[in-house]
Amino acid sequence: MIDRLSSLYLHHLAVVRERADRALAATEHEHLVIAAGLPPRKFLDDQDYPFVASPHFRHWLPLTDAPGSWIVHTPGQRPRLVFLQPRDYWHVVPEAPRGYWVEHFDITVVRTVEEAVAQLPAPSSRPAVIAPTQPALAGVEPNNPQDVLDYLHWHRSYKTPYELAWMREASRIGARAHRAAEQAFRAGASELGIHQAYLAAAGVIDAELPYASIVALNQHGAVLHYTHFDRTAPDYHRSFLIDAGANATGYASDITRTYAGHGEDEFQSLVDSVEAAQLSFAAKVRAGQSYPELHIHAHHVLAGVLREHGFIRMDAESAVETGVTAAFFPHGLGHPIGLQVHDVAGFQRGERGGSIPRPAGHPYLRMTRNLEPGMVVTIEPGLYFIDMLLEELRGRPAGKDVDWNRVEAFKPYGGIRIEDDVVCTDAEPENLTRDAFAQL
Ligand code: GLY
Ligand code: MN
Numbered sequence: 001m002i003d004r005l006s007s008l009y010l011h012h013l014a015v016v017r018e019r020a021d022r023a024l025a026a027t028e029h030e031h032l033v034i035a036a037g038l039p040p041r042k043f044l045d046d047q048d049y050p051f052v053a054s055p056h057f058r059h060w061l062p063l064t065d066a067p068g069s070w071i072v073h074t075p076g077q078r079p080r081l082v083f084l085q086p087r088d089y090w091h092v093v094p095e096a097p098r099g100y101w102v103e104h105f106d107i108t109v110v111r112t113v114e115e116a117v118a119q120l121p122a123p124s125s126r127p128a129v130i131a132p133t134q135p136a137l138a139g140v141e142p143n144n145p146q147d148v149l150d151y152l153h154w155h156r157s158y159k160t161p162y163e164l165a166w167m168r169e170a171s172r173i174g175a176r177a178h179r180a181a182e183q184a185f186r187a188g189a190s191e192l193g194i195h196q197a198y199l200a201a202a203g204v205i206d207a208e209l210p211y212a213s214i215v216a217l218n219q220h221g222a223v224l225h226y227t228h229f230d231r232t233a234p235d236y237h238r239s240f241l242i243d244a245g246a247n248a249t250g251y252a253s254d255i256t257r258t259y260a261g262h263g264e265d266e267f268q269s270l271v272d273s274v275e276a277a278q279l280s281f282a283a284k285v286r287a288g289q290s291y292p293e294l295h296i297h298a299h300h301v302l303a304g305v306l307r308e309h310g311f312i313r314m315d316a317e318s319a320v321e322t323g324v325t326a327a328f329f330p331h332g333l334g335h336p337i338g339l340q341v342h343d344v345a346g347f348q349r350g351e352r353g354g355s356i357p358r359p360a361g362h363p364y365l366r367m368t369r370n371l372e373p374g375m376v377v378t379i380e381p382g383l384y385f386i387d388m389l390l391e392e393l394r395g396r397p398a399g400k401d402v403d404w405n406r407v408e409a410f411k412p413y414g415g416i417r418i419e420d421d422v423v424c425t426d427a428e429p430e431n432l433t434r435d436a437f438a439q440l
């Protein structure tokens with residue numbers, strides 16, 4: 001693995017350097033300066049929030065624990081790492097740099113945030129300084145030039161083989177932890193108990209997750225971002241929706257599964273239909289496919305599922321047109337994923353920026369581009385029984401073609417979402433999530 005990573009990294013770094021060179025040339029900057037950042041401090045406190053290194057920093061280096069460190073890239077020169085390793089007996093200090101990447105950087109170890117800043121190119125040398133503005137880094141003025149960011153974000157959509165290797169690993173960790181969570185559900189655990197089983201199997205703490213896990217039993221599955229954890233188990237485990245991912249060296253996975261409790265055959269049958277639809281959408285992650293068209297196609301297919309299972313009586317076409325499917329599937333089909341769970345450039349028109357609008361009536365879609373080889377997107381259709389949206393539908397003319405008794409019978413199950421991370425290639429899509437589950 002290390003030998004392979006070493007050669008993949010060499011290629012990745014060459015790609016990242018070349019992109020940086022082009023970004024600087026196009027925007028008339030001489031250096032690219034990237035902060036890892038610092039952990040934010042809690043208000044009126046001496047405690048920090050968890051540290052998360054800037055995604056730009058992580059794009060260059062497999063270093064997730066390097067607060068106060070910097071990368072300096074100057075075209076034609078070896079990249080520099082200004083590595084902060086404080087003299088500190090209160091905390092664990094970041095380990096000395098080692099591994100397959102070290103030989104490709106000129107590394108300067110410094111002991112304080114100020115010493116690090118003193119190593120950076122002077123403002124007069126026209127650096128593009130990509131750094132968070134909060135917390136402030138004394139002595140540095142981040143300029144975060146929009147034209148540089150646009151260029152770099154656009155190209156981050158196209159993952160290198162090195163990045164895909166880490167994303168496969170993130171999926172493997174996630175799949176392993178999902179399996180443990182399912183077992184905890186079957187054993188009758190509480191939401192908190194299931195979450196703890198997930199963390200233990202992934203070998204992480206909460207702060208290391210790419211996003212707050214959603215662990216929802218029964219009707220809680222209807223809350224799209226249910227990030228509360230009931231401490232006590234319900235009397236009956238009717239259904240279970242879990243949306244939880246993992247990080248591998250700064251790359252995310254984002255996985256959702258929905259399970260029916262023992263003997264819940266009708267709900268299982270609905271889960272099976274959503275899963276068949278989800279797999280058919282994942283199979284369409286191919287070069288040239290418009291993502292918003294895939295999202296609208298998903299609405300039509302899910303209308304068919306709603307009809308087949310007796311929730312609606314109208315045809316698919318009118319269910320989509322009248323917003324009936326939007327009441328049951330009220331979020332986007334998915335989003336780009338990579339260094340961030342909701343990765344950059346989902347709407348971007350080109351390397352110089354610009355934005356491709358969402359189709360009318362689809363306000364939550366996070367990806368409006370055509371798919372191209374190297375992109376990784378999630379495919380996460382769902383069907384939910386959400387009181388607020390269903391009440392609104394009931395008051396509209398289209399509501400008369402809904403079987404409200406059938407809807408009522410499914411409310412205690414909450415909802416269904418099934419989510420995979422899928423790579424667009426030159427040929428067949430690579431489904432990182434399914435592959436990871438298959439390898440367990
Ligand atoms: N877990 C966040 C999402 O699926 O987008
Ligand atoms: Mn997602």
Ligand code: MN
Nearest residue numbers: 243254255419
């Ligand atoms: Mn998710």
